[in-house]
Amino acid sequence: xxxxxxxxxxxxxxxxxxxxxxxxxxxxxxxxxxxxxxxxxxxxxxxxxxxxxxxxxxxxxxxxxxxxxxxxxxxxxxxxxxxxxxxxxxxxxxxxxxxxxxxxxxxxxxxxxxxxxxxxxxxxxxxxxxxxxx
Amino acid sequence: xxxxxxxxxxxxxxxxxxxxxxxxxxxxxxxxxxxxxxxxxxxxxxxxxxxxxxxxxxxxxxxxxxxxxxxxxxxxxxxxxxxxxxxxxxxxxxxxxxxxxxxxxxxxxxxxxxxxxxxxxxxxxxxxxxxxxxxxxxxxxxxxxxxxxxxxxxxxxxxxxxxxxxxxxxxxxxxxxxxxxxxxxxxxxxxxxxxxxxxxxxxxxxxxxxxxxxxxxxxxxxxxxxxxxxxxxxxxxxxxxxxxxxxxxxxxxxxxxxxxxxxxxxxxxxxxxxxxxxxxxxxxxxxxxxxxxxxxxxxxxxxxxxxxxxxxxxxxxxxxxxxxxxxxxxxxxxxxxxxxxxxxxxxxxxxxxxxxxxxxxxxxxxxxx
Numbered sequence: 001x002x003x004x005x006x007x008x009x010x011x012x013x014x015x016x017x018x019x020x021x022x023x024x025x026x027x028x029x030x031x032x033x034x035x036x037x038x039x040x041x042x043x044x045x046x047x048x049x050x051x052x053x054x055x056x057x058x059x060x061x062x063x064x065x066x067x068x069x070x071x072x073x074x075x076x077x078x079x080x081x082x083x084x085x086x087x088x089x090x091x092x093x094x095x096x097x098x099x100x101x102x103x104x105x106x107x108x109x110x111x112x113x114x115x116x117x118x119x120x121x122x123x124x125x126x127x128x129x130x131x132x133x134x
Numbered sequence: 135x136x137x138x139x140x141x142x143x144x145x146x147x148x149x150x151x152x153x154x155x156x157x158x159x160x161x162x163x164x165x166x167x168x169x170x171x172x173x174x175x176x177x178x179x180x181x182x183x184x185x186x187x188x189x190x191x192x193x194x195x196x197x198x199x200x201x202x203x204x205x206x207x208x209x210x211x212x213x214x215x216x217x218x219x220x221x222x223x224x225x226x227x228x229x230x231x232x233x234x235x236x237x238x239x240x241x242x243x244x245x246x247x248x249x250x251x252x253x254x255x256x257x258x259x260x261x262x263x264x265x266x267x268x269x270x271x272x273x274x275x276x277x278x279x280x281x282x283x284x285x286x287x288x289x290x291x292x293x294x295x296x297x298x299x300x301x302x303x304x305x306x307x308x309x310x311x312x313x314x315x316x317x318x319x320x321x322x323x324x325x326x327x328x329x330x331x332x333x334x335x336x337x338x339x340x341x342x343x344x345x346x347x348x349x350x351x352x353x354x355x356x357x358x359x360x361x362x363x364x365x366x367x368x369x370x371x372x373x374x375x376x377x378x379x380x381x382x383x384x385x386x387x388x389x390x391x392x393x394x395x396x397x398x399x400x401x402x403x404x405x406x407x408x409x410x411x412x413x414x415x416x417x418x419x420x421x422x423x424x425x426x427x428x429x430x431x432x433x434x435x436x437x438x439x440x441x442x443x444x445x446x447x448x449x450x451x452x453x454x455x456x457x458x459x460x461x462x463x464x465x466x467x468x469x470x471x472x473x474x475x476x477x478x479x480x481x482x483x484x485x486x487x488x489x490x491x492x493x494x495x496x497x498x499x500x501x502x503x
Contacts, residue, residue, distance in 0.1 A: 032479050032482055032483050032486070033475070033476065033479045034476065034479045034480050034483050035483065036483075049476065052472070052476070054207075054211065055207075055208045055211040055212055055215075055216070055469075055472075056208065056469070056472050056473075056476070058204040058207065058208065059204045059205050059207075059208040059469070060473075061204065062159075062202050062204040062205065063173065065162050066161075066162060066163065066171065066172055066173035067163070067172065067173065068163035068164070068172045102480065102484065105480060106477060106480055106481075109473045109474075109476055109477045109480070110473075110477070111173045111175075112469070112473050113470050113473040113474065114175045115175070115178060115205065116466045116467075116469050116470040116473070117470070118175065118178055118179050118182060119182070119184075119198075119201070119205075119209075119466050120463060120466050120467070121179075122179075122182055122183075122184045123184050123196075123459075123462065123463060123466070124463070125184075126184040126185055126186050126196065127186055127189060127196075127459050129186070130185075130186035130189055
């Protein structure tokens with residue numbers, strides 16, 4: 001009895017969550033914004049990331065290059081009128097078994113997220129210390 | 135291990151008469167033998183320094199020290215292009231007998247910053263462009279994504295104006311249309327209540343929209359929607375969002391007397407002070423790195439110019455929709471959201487790949503059975 005009640009509640013929550021999905025770009029959510037380009041190897045891969053530009057591209061490149069297992073990380077925007085960027089990641093051969101390029105990518109994203117958190121924290125702190133908003 | 139001095143010189147970009155040196159960042163693992171440059175949040179938290187110098191509603195100035203240019207630049211780019219604000223997108227001209235053409239006026243109206251209850255405007259939805267695939271009709275504006283602003287002005291002659299008068303203020307009524315004349319018409323009571331005591335209005339009431347002469351009339355209904363600076367600059371919430379690197383000036387040999395005064399004149403005001411007849415660098419922040427000092431034969435080899443590569447002096451000027459410091463915080467949040475979104479998509483990609491691989495191997499497994 002309790003189980004079935006729980007099950008029903010779960011379903012309800014999923015439904016309401018779907019309703020709350022942002023209306024904008026709802027078609028884009030269906031489409032996956034990242035794909036692996038042909039020519040993938042054991043420690044190397046190129047990714048095509050849609051809907052992103054130098055803003056995320058360069059910041060992410062920096063964070064991925066901070067990873068000691070990464071031999072090379074670079075990005076390019078093949079054509080300015082196409083809204084996507086290519087990102088190349090190569091892992092040192094000795095780390096190939098423990099870190100796939102996609103893992104380095106995910107770690108880069110996590111690290112960038114953490115960095116933002118610290119910046120937010122320190123920024124608020126500095127602002128409150130400075131005080132007087134005129 | 136490198137000495138403290140050389141470690142300090144690493145983050146100095148050299149500025150010479152004709153060249154710049156040591157431009158690219160090199161804080162990567164493997165670049166410096168025996169040093170650990172891998173990413174470490176707690177180390178970053180320790181070294182990161184943020185200091186405010188100004189925090190007005192329309193202008194914030196702060197230093198961010200020990201971040202890479204790629205990160206600082208991401209924040210700057212997001213502030214300009216990806217922080218949302220409201221602007222007029224559609225104009226419906228009911229009458230326009232002024233000398234300014236409809237399309238030009240519509241463009242001018244678009245550039246007026248639209249402000250109101252900030253929280254409500256943040257929570258309002260995005261107006262969708264194009265046609266609804268279900269009906270084939272364009273998406274209709276709703277209370278939650280569109281604000282209606284009405285502009286109406288008729289210029290008239292003031293009766294009994296003195297003869298020979300040339301001042302338009304004394305001759306005509308309503309001869310100049312300002313942004314404050316934009317009147318918000320809430321679509322319904324609910325929308326009016328959403329904004330409470332902070333109704334929708336022009337961010338700067340004194341913007342001149344058009345000039346009229348007696349007999350000319352302007353009646354325009356316009357729709358303001360939420361948008362991003364990357365779509366159109368009118369949606370950008372900042373007037374300017376910029377950073378520069380902290381200048382560094384090193385005087386390598388003592389410069390005294392008249393030469394010290396000449397040296398002082400090579401820099402912006404307040405950069406060099408003369409203490410007991412000797413030139414001293416007091417406030418390199420004020421300098422604009424004009425490189426004037428490098429043109430003088432007498433200072434050759436005595437003065438070195440540089441910029442600190444990881445010391446960013448940010449200046450953010452708000453256009454009125456957001457407080458200037460809020461724009462930066464919002465930008466940092468947007469970068470986080472970008473990371474999350476891409477991570478979600480990467481996970482989905484991996485999941486789909488695994489499912490595909492599963493499907494390809496399963497039929498074989500069944501055959502074996």
